[in-house]
């Protein structure tokens with residue numbers, strides 16, 4: 001038997017007559033929500049329902065009144081759905097990462113996995129999705145979906161939910177996903193948890209979601225206990241993509257929306273490609289510059305290290321703000337999340353805001369003069385020293401290493417004369 | 419043109435501590451300020467006012483202390499204030515926040531344009547804007563990078579999508595949420611402080627709204643529940659290497675070789 005969580009609605013009632021020192025009682029609340037005015041204790045809108053006043057206050061003053069709420073029938077909602085993020089039909093890789101996660105979550109509760117694909121002329125790509133282990137792909141392929149406009153996209157998503165009644169919906173935490181998911185979640189009056197970094201399924205189909213908040217200074221464990229579907233967004237590179245399968249499986253379900261669902265008050269005038277730089281999310285090796293780098297010119301040194309390793313240069317926020325490095329190469333909570341094979345942090349202190357965007361890296365090397373720098377808590381190898389000395393020496397060694405490798409390939413090493 | 423700018427009060431620092439025993443946030447003595455992302459929303463509105471003329475109302479939901487950030491907004495430019503404060507709205511998640519704000523916006527009168535910040539520095543979800551738009555049944559564009567043109571009944575903006583930027587014309591009434599750096603927010607003018615008493619602020623509570631159902635606001639109206647908050651874990655065995663630079667460079671090179679990068 002599974003244990004059902006009974007959802008309570010709660011409120012705190014103040015019994016004024018029991019309050020001995022009302023003024024002092026205002027101190028009980030860490031959020032400053034208790035106020036004493038005109039001889040009355042009051043709780044204002046700052047209350048976070050932390051219940052500390054009930055727990056720590058004098059007996060009988062603050063009373064928690066709970067009301068049981070009718071629990072929804074969760075068996076009516078089956079399936080884990082993934083929104084297929086795409087630009088002109090080109091599927092964004094976060095989609096495969098989410099499909100992988102959805103399959104993993106579905107095993108625990110034996111639910112089907114769905115993909116929701118909205119776009120124009122996407123038949124071929126929809127077929128491709130059948131190689132990734134989903135049970136069904138819902139395809140919305142109409143010319144009105146050629147460019148992203150919120151009303152038609154939300155209408156298609158709504159249609160999918162009404163058709164399939166999924167229990168959980170995962171959406172990539174891209175700019176598009178973070179515009180579409182809240183719109184649809186609000187339409188269904190349900191919960192959406194942003195930027196999850198960890199997801200786990202409970203037997204009763206509640207999704208345990210963990211996400212950073214307060215700029216990465218705290219982690220929050222969030223649940224949507226009495227609403228379906230439960231929505232979560234996840235950024236690119238948080239989970240890893242599964243292997244593409246050799247054989248296709250699952251079915252394509254093509255849906256068509258009536259024209260009145262496709263109207264929009266948004267007219268797309270033009271689209272501009274962003275300058276084609278390899279995004280740092282895709283780089284296998286990343287050299288990160290932090291405040292330990294003293295001047296803009298010194299970026300050249302890091303650039304050559306990155307080039308030697310066929311990688312890319314990225315930076316922490318202050319350097320981006322100084323304009324030394326392109327803003328798209330900012331790593332961290334307010335920048336990108338990366339998980340390369342190798343990340344070399346040069347003169348990076350390692351604030352939580354930064355590390356939130358890179359802890360998934362396979363191998364982390366940190367160079368910092370300060371042995372107490374927080375970056376050393378996350379690095380695999382921490383070099384306590386001056387990057388201005390270490391990197392040139394390393395480059396020398398790499399140069400020498402290259403030569404010795406090349407010479408060793410020569411059948412008759414002429415330079416080795418005994 | 420009528421504009422409502424939504425602004426939120428957040429702790430001055432996001433360096434909050436957690437009470438390990440109770441699992442609640444300790445915000446004692448932490449000052450509050452306007453969510454920094456909302457400065458860009460407000461500046462966008464103020465520039466529109468300069469360009470085409472507009473009435474701007476800044477709206478904030480929270481405890482009565484949100485008056486402080488309404489004042490802050492007034493020091494930046496000519497705005498009116500609206501405060502939505504009711505105990506039943508405490509503990510709201512994005513859905514309950516957006517619902518309450520949308521109710522209040524309708525009470526004030528649906529403007530041509532609602533402008534939100536990209537996200538906040540506390541809850542940090544970037545979801546409220548799109549949810550307000552849904553409740554108001556108006557179109558929205560998030561991640562606005564640039565305002566190209568303001569017309570009589572529409573606005574032309576550039577927005578950021580994953581691989582492209584899109585230029586769109588958006589019919590009023592509409593909602594946009596703006597990227598940080600879309601404009602350079604002006605500094606508060608201390609000259610305006612003298613005229614602060616003339617700042618017009620309207621206060622609303624649940625009874626002023628069309629939908630008075632207590633179940634739809636605050637914690638009761640929030641589908642998500644914060645089960646637990648905890649500090650991010652930092653457990654990784656680091657091999658800390660000390661020595662002179664030559665030794666460190668040697669170690670570095672050996673490590674890269676061991677990991678097969680060189």
Ligand SMILES: Cc1cc2nc3c(=O)[nH]c(=O)nc-3n(C[C@H](O)[C@H](O)[C@@H](O)COP(=O)(O)OP(=O)(O)OC[C@H]3O[C@@H](n4cnc5c(N)ncnc54)[C@H](O)[C@@H]3O)c2cc1C
Nearest residue numbers: 193194213424479512534535537538541542543544545546
């Ligand atoms: C640790 C933690 C994690 C949380 N995680 C989630 C979660 O995953 N999902 C969820 O639904 N809720 C979550 N919440 C609750 C949620 O963060 C807020 O309480 C909610 O009220 C506003 O969301 P936000 O701060 O993320 O705003 P955002 O959506 O980031 O704000 C965007 C814009 O909306 C406007 N705005 C936001 N709040 C107000 C306001 N009160 N008054 C006026 N304008 C406003 C501003 O223009 C702002 O720039 C979490 C709270 C905590 C403490």
Ligand code: SF4
Nearest residue numbers: 029047048050051053
């Ligand atoms: S429940 Fe917590 S936040 Fe609310 S009044 Fe009591 S102590 Fe303050």
